Structures are given as C-alpha cells and as structure tokens.
Amino acid sequence: MLTNILIKNYILIDELEQDFSKGLNIITGETGAGKSILINAIDIAFGAKAGKEVIKTGAEKAFIELTILNEKQNISPIFEKYGIDDNGEEIILSREISQTGSRSRVNGCLVNQEFLKLLREMFLDIHSQHQAYTFLQPKYHILLLDSYIKNPLLEVYKKDFEEYKNLLSELDRLNNASQKTEEQMDFLKFQVEEIEGANIVSPTEDEELNNELAVLENAEKLKELTGSSHWSLAGDDGSILDALYEIKSSLSKASGMDNSLETSESELIEIIDSVKALSSSLNDYSSSMENDTARIDEVQERLFLLDKLKRKYGGSLEKVVKTGINLRRELEGIEFSTQNIEELEQKIILAENDLNEKALRISEERKRQGCILSKLIVEKLEKLELPKVKFEIGFDKTELSPNGVDKVEFLISTNVSENLKPLAKVASGGEISRVMLAIKAIFAQADNIDTVIFDEIDTGISGRTSQSVAEEVKELSNFMQIIMITHQAIIASKSDRHFYVKKTQGDTTKVNIYVLEGENKLMGIAELASGEITEESMQFAKTLIQV
Numbered sequence: 260m261l262t263n264i265l266i267k268n269y270i271l272i273d274e275l276e277q278d279f280s281k282g283l284n285i286i287t288g289e290t291g292a293g294k295s296i297l298i299n300a301i302d303i304a305f306g307a308k309a310g311k312e313v314i315k316t317g318a319e320k321a322f323i324e325l326t327i328l329n330e331k332q333n334i335s336p337i338f339e340k341y342g343i344d345d346n347g348e349e350i351i352l353s354r355e356i357s358q359t360g361s362r363s364r365v366n367g368c369l370v371n372q373e374f375l376k377l378l379r380e381m382f383l384d385i386h387s388q389h390q391a392y393t394f395l396q397p398k399y400h401i402l403l404l405d406s407y408i409k410n411p412l413l414e415v416y417k418k419d420f421e422e423y424k425n426l427l428s429e430l431d432r433l434n435n436a437s438q439k440t441e442e443q444m445d446f447l448k449f450q451v452e453e454i455e456g457a458n459i460v461s462p463t464e465d466e467e468l469n470n471e472l473a474v475l476e477n478a479e480k481l482k483e484l485t486g487s488s489h490w491s492l493a494g495d496d497g498s499i500l501d502a503l504y505e506i507k508s509s510l511s512k513a514s515g516m517d518n519s520l521e522t523s524e525s526e527l528i529e530i531i532d533s534v535k536a537l538s539s540s541l542n543d544y545s546s547s548m549e550n551d552t553a554r555i556d557e558v559q560e561r562l563f564l565l566d567k568l569k570r571k572y573g574g575s576l577e578k579v580v581k582t583g584i585n586l587r588r589e590l591e592g593i594e595f596s597t598q599n600i601e602e603l604e605q606k607i608i609l610a611e612n613d614l615n616e617k618a619l620r621i622s623e624e625r626k627r628q629g630c631i632l633s634k635l636i637v638e639k640l641e642k643l644e645l646p647k648v649k650f651e652i653g654f655d656k657t658e659l660s661p662n663g664v665d666k667v668e669f670l671i672s673t674n675v676s677e678n679l680k681p682l683a684k685v686a687s688g689g690e691i692s693r694v695m696l697a698i699k700a701i702f703a704q705a706d707n708i709d710t711v712i713f714d715e716i717d718t719g720i721s722g723r724t725s726q727s728v729a730e731e732v733k734e735l736s737n738f739m740q741i742i743m744i745t746h747q748a749i750i751a752s753k754s755d756r757h758f759y760v761k762k763t764q765g766d767t768t769k770v771n772i773y774v775l776e777g778e779n780k781l782m783g784i785a786e787l788a789s790g791e792i793t794e795e796s797m798q799f800a801k802t803l804i805q806v
C-alpha cells in the first residue's frame with residue numbers, strides 16, 4: 260500500500276508531499292487541472308519511461324519518492340537476491356530524473372529496471388483508458404487469461420519451446436551448410452590445411468622471431484661489443500677488476516686501522532663478485548655469437564609465411580588462429596552434416612511431441628479455468644448494470660507457438676437479442692470501462708495486489724451505472740488500496756480520502772493538491788454533481804455521503 264508520495268520539480272509541481280490512506284482514495288479536479296500528474300509520477304517511480312521533459316522548467320532534476328507499506332508480500336528473498344536493505348514493512352522507492360538520465364533506488368540502494376518490474380508486479384496495477392483499448396486487442400486476451408490461471412506448466416513449456424526453436428534454427432544452418440558445393444569444400448580444406456599446416460606456436464611467434472632475426476643479423480657486432488666489454492672488465496692489466504683489487508687491498512689495510520671500514524670492504528667484495536659474474540656472462544655471450552646464415556634464412560622464411568597468413572586471414576596471428584578454428588568447424592559441419600541432420604531431426608520430432616502434449620494439457624486447463632473466469636466476469640458485469648450480458652472466452656486451435664496451441668478471444672453480448680461477438684466489435688465506451696473494471700477486480704484479488712489505480716475508468720457511464728461502479732470500487736477497496744481519478748460525484752462520495760487538484764496561473768503555472776474533509780468534501784462533491792456549489796447540490800452531496 261502506498262502511504263506517502265514526495266514530488267520535487269516535476270512538470271508543474273515545485274514540491275508536494277501527500278499521504279494516502281487505506282481503502283478508496285479519490286482524485287478530482289477540473290478538466291486540465293493536472294489530475295493525472297500524480298498518477299504519472301507514481302507510474303514513473305515504479306519504472307515507467309521518463310525523459311528530461313518531466314523536469315520543471317528552470318530546475319536541474321526532478322525527484323519522486325514513494326513510501327510503501329508492505330503487509331502482504333514476502334519481499335525478503337528478492338531483496339536478499341538483489342542486495343537491497345530490508346527495512347521491515349516499510350519500503351522507500353525513489354527516482355531521480357536529470358538532464359542526462361535517471362536513477363532509481365529502493366531503501367537507498369540503486370536498482371535496475373528488472374527489480375522495479377518485480378516490485379511493480381507485487382504492489383501496483385495501473386488501469387488507464389489507453390490500457391482499456393489495449394485489452395480490446397485479441398492478442399492480449401491469452402496473456403490476461405494466463406495471468407489469472409498462473410499455470411506453472413506454461414513456464415516450463417515456454418522454456419522448452421525456446422529450445423525447440425533453437426533446434427529448428429540449427430537444422431536450418433546444417434541444411435544450408437550441406438548444400439555447399441564440392442568446390443567450396445575443397446577451398447575450405449585448402450584454407451584449413453594452410454593455417455593448421457603452419458603450426459603456429461603462439462599468437463606472439465612473429466614478434467619473437469623478429470627479435471631473434473635482429474640478433475642473428477647483428478651477431479658480429481654483438482660479439483665484438485660484448486667481447487670488448489668483457490676485456491674491459493676482467494682482461495689484461497689495467498682492467499676494471501685490477502683497479503677494484505687494488506682498492507680492496509687499500510681498504511683491507513685501512514680497515515685494520517679502523518674497523519668501521521669493514522662494511523665498506525664487504526660492499527666492495529660484493530661489487531668485485533658482481534663484476535666477475537658480469538664479465539663471465541659477457542664472455543659466454545660473446546663466445547656463443549656465431550654468424551648463422553642458415554638460421555637467418557630459416558627465420559626469414561618462417562616470417563614470410565606468417566606474414567602471408569596474416570594478410571590473408573586477419574592481420575594478426577591471434578586472428579589467424581581464430582579463423583582457422585572457425586573454418587575447421589565449418590568444414591566439419593559440412594562433412595558430418597548428413598549424420599547431424601538425421602540426429603537433429605529425431606530430436607526435433609521428440610521435442611515437438613513433448614510440446615504438443617504439454618500444450619494440450621495447458622489448453623485443457625485454460626478452457627476449464629476460462630469457464631470459471633467467464634462466470635465471475637458475468638457476475639461482476641451484472642452488478643455493473645449489464646443484466647443481460649453474456650461473456651465467454653473463445654478458443655481456436657493454432658500451430659505450436661510460444662503460448663501453446665490456443666488462440667484466445669474474449670466474446671461478449673450486452674443485449675439479449677445479440678449473439679456473442681468479439682469484445683472489440685461490440686462494447687461501447689461505457690461497456691468497455693465496466694468490462695475492464697470487472698476483469699481488474701477479479702485479477703487484482705487473485706494477484707494479491709496491494710494498490711490498484713484507476714485513471715478515469717468511469718468514462719461513458721452515468722446514472723444507475725455510476726452507482727453500480729461506485730459500489731464495486733468501494734467493495735474492491737475493502738481488499739486493497741484504490742487510487743482513482745473520477746468525474747462522478749457518486750463515485751467520489753465513497754472515498755476514504757478525497758484529493759482535489761487545482762491549477763493556478765500567476766507568474767508561473769502551478770499544480771496544487773488539497774485533501775478535502777468535512778464541509779470542503781461536501782463542497783467538492785456538490786461541484787462535481789452540478790458544476791457549481793448551490794444549496795441543492797450541497798444537499799445532494801450530503802445525501803450521497805450518507806448512502
């Protein structure tokens with residue numbers, strides 16, 4: 260249940276904070292006053308699309324925060340899965356819309372659209388005029404029926420059907436591959452053999468060979484440089500080692516006179532050992548350097564081959580290797596396609612038989628539950644001043660689809676002399692509103708939804724029908740919180756809390772929302788009833804509230 264909304268810098272609202280009550284919350288106001296702004300703000304907080312145009316002119320960002328009291332749903336496992344702080348029964352949902360995007364938080368933790376969708380499914384259902392026309396389209400009827408039934412087998416079927424489609428796609432791929440010509444196969448074999456025959460050691464083999472070639476081509480110079488360096492370090496008289504030994508001799512004498520110089524002497528010994536090791540290493544390197552023309556030719560030939568492969572297959576050895584793997588797979592797919600196709604066709608037959616069996620069970624359950632739902636809808640519609648109404652859920656068989664083998668359509672007759680016809684072709688505006696109210700009333704209770712919002716569902720009705728709708732909405736509000744925009748005084752009189760929306764035009768346009776209580780509520784209902792506040796309309800308002 261929504262207990263509070265806080266709005267800042269949203270469309271025409273500077274700042275607004277409003278509490279909602281249990282039961283029936285009614286919103287009224289003149290046409291164009293901005294009644295839907297509040298509903299839209301709730302919708303956006305729960306993840307509806309919102310661009311920067313909702314930010315009030317002159318502001319940097321808009322902010323909407325909802326406080327939700329959770330008394331029905333076990334939300335802890337979902338909160339734990341998404342790493343959201345669990346604050347007990349109270350949930351704080353907020354959304355900030357800036358010039359560059361928006362961010363949503365639940366209990367202060369950032370959340371994504373997937374989480375908001377889950378939260379919305381548990382706590383909120385918004386019914387608008389636009390949604391009513393959406394419901395008229397037959398393609399949505401099977402979704403409505405399934406949302407009422409909640410058959411767990413349907414989810415299993417949908418997963419199996421997706422795998423079945425993947426098998427069909429794979430069969431298409433293999434069939435296409437099997438149609439390759441012998442010439443194409445020969446070319447594939449040539450490419451695979453060319454790449455695999457190169458026996459590429461690693462993706463960096465070319466870099467390593469280039470380094471080796473640079474060494475081989477400069478062998479004589481390297482031999483000369485490292486050899487002379489060795490002689491300078493440890494060669495004949497006058498080498499660096501000779502000088503270091505003389506220094507060591509001097510330090511040895513000095514340390515005999517001052518033992519504090521022993522550390523310096525030890526450090527010099529380490530230096531001498533390092534110089535000897537370096538000299539030996541340079542000597543070994545110099546001795547190993549040979550002008551190996553055969554190896555130069557071998558490396559150059561290898562690099563030529565690798566460069567050719569890189570030019571043909573991707574620009575780097577890594578891409579050459581990947582291309583070789585893909586070509587090998589394609590070749591194997593062709594070579595073994597006949598066997599694979601036969602095996603795959605058998606899998607598809609088994610999968611199709613299993614899907615048909617599941618689809619049949621789903622269809623039988625739909626038809627059984629469809630009869631129950633039809634009776635419930637008829638009972639609701641009879642209470643909503645459609646006493647001669649007939650309502651059925653029609654079924655036609657189709658090929659296997661993500662929803663099974665059923666084509667579902669809602670059929671209705673509102674006159675005793677008329678046969679059942681598709682809902683979209685029969686119902687008037689007022690009848691559509693009542694059908695949708697009946698469906699919502701049944702579904703909302705089945706879904707255990709906390710809050711249902713009706714945005715001008717009373718369009719096209721009056722008189723006794725308005726009274727019936729008012730009674731149905733009031734009865735529904737005993738099970739859940741209802742927030743409803745209405746132009747009907749009879750419906751407004753049933754409210755547990757009455758909000759009045761007023762737009763003011765000064766230097767700027769502003770929307771304000773007031774809670775009507777006592778005498779103000781009477782005046783609001785009186786104005787709804789007659790368009791003005793008179794003694795007669797006030798008396799009528801009192802009569803409505805007392806009923």
